[in-house]
Amino acid sequence: MEKILVVGSGFMGSGIAQVSAQAGYQVYLMDIEASALERALEQIRWSVERVYAKGLLKESPVSVLTRISAEKDLSRVSEVDWVIEAVIEDEGVKRTLFQDLDRISRPQTPLATNTSSIPITRLAERTSYPERVLGLHFFGPVPMMGVVEVVKGEKTSEEVFERGVAFVHSLGKIPIRVQRDIPGFVLNRIFSAAFREAVDLVDQGMVSPEEVDIGMRLGYGWNVGPFEIADNAGLETCARVSQSMRALGETLLAPRSDLIERMVAEGRLGKKSGRGFYQYSPEGKRLPK
Numbered sequence: 001m002e003k004i005l006v007v008g009s010g011f012m013g014s015g016i017a018q019v020s021a022q023a024g025y026q027v028y029l030m031d032i033e034a035s036a037l038e039r040a041l042e043q044i045r046w047s048v049e050r051v052y053a054k055g056l057l058k059e060s061p062v063s064v065l066t067r068i069s070a071e072k073d074l075s076r077v078s079e080v081d082w083v084i085e086a087v088i089e090d091e092g093v094k095r096t097l098f099q100d101l102d103r104i105s106r107p108q109t110p111l112a113t114n115t116s117s118i119p120i121t122r123l124a125e126r127t128s129y130p131e132r133v134l135g136l137h138f139f140g141p142v143p144m145m146g147v148v149e150v151v152k153g154e155k156t157s158e159e160v161f162e163r164g165v166a167f168v169h170s171l172g173k174i175p176i177r178v179q180r181d182i183p184g185f186v187l188n189r190i191f192s193a194a195f196r197e198a199v200d201l202v203d204q205g206m207v208s209p210e211e212v213d214i215g216m217r218l219g220y221g222w223n224v225g226p227f228e229i230a231d232n233a234g235l236e237t238c239a240r241v242s243q244s245m246r247a248l249g250e251t252l253l254a255p256r257s258d259l260i261e262r263m264v265a266e267g268r269l270g271k272k273s274g275r276g277f278y279q280y281s282p283e284g285k286r287l288p289k
């Protein structure tokens with residue numbers, strides 16, 4: 001059985017661990033915060049049971065869950081076939097982590113990052129085998145989203161890139177091949193351009209978030225509006241992505257206004273904190289206004 005180490009057990013890492021275990025991989029899920037690991041295991045159990053109830057699993061939830069173990073350090077890295085990094089969107093934290101992973105992993109193990117906006121090439125620079133570093137950019141909630149961008153860094157080898165494509169297929173998802181390491185890759189660039197405009201229009205008082213979301217659903221056939229997507233993703237992550245886009249000179253891909261940063265400062269982090277653009281019950285159900 002192939003083994004995977006997922007580093008970071010937040011919104012994305014827990015989802016990546018779940019879909020990997022559902023696909024038959026042995027998963028080690030690591031986080032520096034014990035409480036984050038606890039929350040992740042709870043969330044995964046709940047979600048696997050839902051997938052099972054919908055008739056989408058060939059085995060019992062218990063047998064899927066036995067393939068996931070919580071880890072408090074990186075020591076499993078020397079045993080695994082894949083490493084997927086999903087820690088906070090902070091270049092310094094990710095660069096240090098890649099340096100550590102490079103030192104203690106087997107040189108042939110692919111090191112994937114789930115970053116939304118940090119160049120793959122900059123993370124690969126910290127490793128002695130940059131050809132094995134690639135982007136695997138999942139979408140959240142991972143168990144529900146059917147697509148993953150597979151992103152080539154400047155030095156990613158063709159072989160590792162193709163292994164990434166095959167890995168995404170093995171999870172039952174569709175890979176989007178991104179041939180160059182451009183900021184935001186492809187789908188985030190397109191979303192960020194729309195989101196930038198939506199945030200600026202709301203901050204200028206032109207329209208409400210609800211109306212934008214309704215408009216994009218009914219006018220453009222989006223399944224979910226941009227503010228609903230942002231609340232699900234977490235506004236802290238959105239703010240960090242905007243900061244990296246600005247730092248990379250991609251001003252068209254980050255709101256001009258600091259509305260999201262102000263909301264984060266007030267503790268409005270989206271669904272995870274019960275309040276973002278919308279309000280949520282403790283179970284994450286959206287509450288009427």
Ligand SMILES: NC(=O)c1ccc[n+]([C@@H]2O[C@H](COP(=O)([O-])OP(=O)(O)OC[C@H]3O[C@@H](n4cnc5c(N)ncnc54)[C@H](O)[C@@H]3O)[C@@H](O)[C@H]2O)c1
Pocket residue numbers: 007008009010011012013030031032033036086087088089090093097114115116117137138139140232233234237241
């Ligand atoms: N939220 C989204 O919708 C989304 C979508 C695609 C990609 N991403 C990317 O995925 C990554 C994770 O995002 P998230 O929304 O899951 O964030 P999150 O805040 O929910 O989780 C991040 C986790 O990383 C842990 N962590 C921090 N430093 C660590 C370290 N050195 N080692 C191990 N664990 C560490 C934290 O304790 C936390 O549990 C980010 O790079 C983000 O840009 C997010």
